[in-house]
Amino acid sequence: MAETVLEVKDLSITFFTKQGALPTVDGVSFTLDRGETLGIVGESGCGKSMTVNGILQMVPAPGRVTGGSVKLAGEELVGMREKELCKKRGQDVAIIFQEPMTSLNPLMTCGRQISETIQAHKKVSRREADQRALELIELVGIPMPEKIFHSIPGQLSGGMRQRIVIAMALCNNPGVLICDEPTTALDVTVQAQILGLINELKEKFGTAVIFITHDLGVIRQMADKVLVMYVGQAVEQVDAKELFDNPLHPYTQGLMRCIPGMDGGDGDLHVIDGSVPMLYDLPKGCLFAPRCPYADDRCRGERPGFYGAGGHRVRCFRCESMGEEGSR
Amino acid sequence: MSRPVLKVEHLKKYYPIRKGAFSKEKTVVKACDDVSFELYTGETLGIVGESGCGKTTTIQSVIRLIEPTDGTILLNGEDFRAMRGEELKQARQKLKLIFQDPYSSLNPRMTVKEIISEPLEIAGVCPDRAERDRRVLETMEQVGLDPSYVNRYPHEFSGGQRQRIGIARAIVLRPDVVICDEPVSALDVSIQAKIINLLRQFQRELDLAYIFISHDLGVVRHIAHRVLVMYLGRVVEEGESKELFARPLHPYTQALLASVPRMDAEGKPAPALQGDVPSPADPPSGCLFHTRCPYAQEMCAAHAPELREVSAGHKCACHFAGGLPSKGE
């Protein structure tokens, strides 16, 4: 068995607002091995971005990690002191955010933003750090690295900036790289370039990747295993191939069918009835029951646990016959 | 087929910019250069391309939200560009627009009723208030909004519902042409599907013609009958949707299709194109695509290819169109 770099168990994040305690992330668990890619997929507001904030221990107020554990290379991050966390962030776990336009400091040169990350974690001179930053800029496939090193983000295109962010994330060779919708803001041809780059670098460094997206097509290309989220809960967890060949949760099935395919028919698109419930007004039973075509009285009255077999975990009573799957 | 409801010929929109810091020399950005198309009743024309390719400039010029530099726009056979005053106002009733962002497209200080009835008021078609209210309620019903929400404000609605209000506003005057500028891009897939179905339903029921702009090729393929592919302000390929997606002729279209991550095919992503789109202020010589084209030859840098008909109804602006290996499906 490959070496496990990240183990998340029953991670829960609650936002304490005027409308009450909102369970933004509710008991998400997964493990991530070296060199593996986990895809997290779901619609906006399903808690996928908050899950990674929870991993980094950077949940914004008024939210808080209210349960579970996050073990990075065997070390527990939940409850760790901020000073220790600073040493982990950027060193052992790095993140690429969605918006390349705003996630870089607009007043600082790209090169400096990379080299300061190196200096934050290694005792090296400014010169050495700059040298290393320059190498990284070249590594992420930017033409004329010298020129880009001295540029500020405002002079670069979205794709270029995202490459800089990738260089910055990888500069300390982290064990885990989190990509939070890194290509959503980019055009398809640039998206293909960036996805290719992430895959190439992941293989080169053996980095484990968590890839968050709402695009199932991207998941198909990138992920080894997938976690489907719905209103803060994981509803289906399985190997990528199995998920696309044999989706078991009604939500996953619905999601796949309502995307207009590149070779789909001309009829009306499949729709999922109803809308996503609000966190302060969650249904009593299964969270998907109000929109589920198969829902019965039990679904409406009781929350399902995980069922399934062979590493396929599904939060649905219809899979009960396949056996209980507590955790892997 | 009969006369096209909208016919656009050689539409151009140039923006002048100053070249250097002090130079008097001015150059132009050709945001939309020599775009022509025809649109028939009951038909959907898709326009695809990456950001900065001029899709939005094109439709904003067509609808005269910005004045085009040159070209002809015929709406029901009449010269739309020459219209002024009351004539223009009446013509505008036949040409409507749905925007991308369901959050900034509705005035937060107006109720749903005021929003939907504004086009009626401007057009002055029903001076009777009761009649106007009746039409607003009827339209709300049609787009699947509960008419009892008529006095509510846009804030109260979800993204999908706001887009329905936008659609209601666009169809309340029974237009001939509705231009949809990325109407589903800001929505989640499950809501996107509902809106697309709704638009298709109206097309069938009201015989609408759509111009549908999107960067999502899957959506365009699903909804459009014919497709224009744009690159740096120019049309590089035009054809029937099925034909174009099955046998793309232009290397750019081929690359675009190959870049879309697909659910049905496993495999690592392979970037089909290198580099970024060149700056529109300093476009490449000859064929605009030659800097990124895998098949570029010397002549591509020297001569700009014409948009020519390669097979029936399928046009392409490439010197080698038809002679290239088809990378489609």
Added chain:
Amino acid sequence: MRRYLVKRVLLALGILFSISLITFFILNIMPGDAVALMLGDTADPNTIETVRHNLGMDRPMWEQYVDWIVGVFTGDLGTSYFQRKAVSDLLLTAFGYTARLAAVSYVIALAVGLVAGIVSALNRGTILDRGLMTLTVVGISAPSFWVAIILQIFIGLRFKAIPISGLDTPISYLLPCISLGLRYAASIARITRTSMLEVMGQDFIRTARAKGLSPWRTVMVHMFRNALVPIITVIGADIGTLFAGSMLTESVFNIQGVGKLLVDNITKRDIPVVQGCVICVAIICVVVYLAVDLLYAVVDPNIRLGGEEA
């Protein structure tokens, strides 16, 4: 960048020219006649006419203006009606006082304001933040001349070592500087806090934290530097009003600065002096605005490299 520079300088000159035009005409269309005031009630109309003629006041307004503006460029601001001294000399002496008072007040205010603003932003919502912000509201609300009088009463009269007028010994700066600097310290603290909070919510701060930078580096290098542009705007506007504000402080503490000169002569209707003071302050203001525009370019490379307006 060069285009930006040239544009700014031309704009500054245009503004200065317009201001001189506006103030000249405002000051010269006043109803009360300085000459009549100068010569007293008993003077006969003929004498008044002669004096007016000697002073060149019977010529058309635009001619007087051209004379005056040409004078401004050559450093000749005319002669005081009453003191029989060159206005430029009067101004030069007075300017020394005002500049010293303003500089000391503002540097202290800037230091206090920046620190208070940063501390407040970093401790948002705590008692410390609320306390500091309450103080700043009082600071921007209290009229400086009243603060000056209160300081004289409750500190000046209590502690004999602290003088309540003049600006001669280092200790004599204490009260005038507090009364003048208070509102600036408060306004800088407020804009610093707002601006810091705005930057704090931006994505690149999240990136900086996720990179594992130390909190100190995140705050000073990433937040503060990016918060600077609005702060500089306020500083630029402040330095202009500082000279106006010093009018009040100077008259309370009897400091012979530009403000006092202006206030004393406005009641006497000594127009050349008043015009001199106004144009002097106007030049300073415009120069400061120009400096601020250039400072933007230093702080924000997007302006420097883009060459266009931010």
Added chain:
Amino acid sequence: MKRKREPSPVLTYRGYYRESWELLKRDPLAMVSLVIVIFLVIIAVFAPLIAPYDPDKQVLSQKLMDPCLEHWFGCDKHGRDILSRCIYGCRVSLSVGLVSQIIATVIGYFMGVCAGYFGGKADAVISFLIQVFSSLPDLLLAMALMFALGSGLVNLYISLGVLAWARTARLIRGTVLQLKEKEYVKSCKVDGGSDLRVILRHLLPNCIPTLIITVTMGIPSAILSEASLSFLGLGVRSPMASWGSMIAESQEFFRSKAFYSLFPGLCIIVAVIAFNTLGDGLRDALDPKLRK
């Protein structure tokens, strides 16, 4: 042709201003200042009924009288009741604040909309004027104007109002530039809506929060300017009572009679703080950025 309806919205929203009011009510500081502002307005309006004495009546026997039960704030150098003068001073301050801001808002809104909406040459000229007017400190220009117009209440209204337009115009111009790009403005144009319709139906309602905030924040600065001008002898004409001129009169007695300058100064501070805090509260309550 009926569609299946979308499920009912879960949010309840009662209109922008109701919602803002709810937010404002939750801000204790803003509510306290609102009460003070209302209190000041009542004092200003009903000054003759509230003031215990005639503010201009000189009683020589009461010269520089210390505060006592009959004269809570004491008496001034002419033996006039300071409390009564403070109450009448409130009239001057508030009316100067309000009237000058109304003048400024009318000019500023018009100029701001012209510059922002029509752009081009109109924008170039107005923007230049805005810069000219905001280059000189307000107080200095106000002094020059008061010098030319002569002292008096009406002249105060005019000069402070005329000078404050630039700030309003700048803010409105910025707001309009942002609003102009909104898709609802574009869709009104696409529908054939006239410029007048856009300005009245779309721009004005969305500018009102900005106007409310500028007026609330402009009043205290006008009050301060009035006090400063009156202090320098360029404000109201004596014997009219103004907080600033009362402080000026008290100056020569600061060694012996501290109370003399204390009360008018406190009046200024209370009024200015109340308006500033209310303005802050309104800004928080009306700011669309803080809303979803």
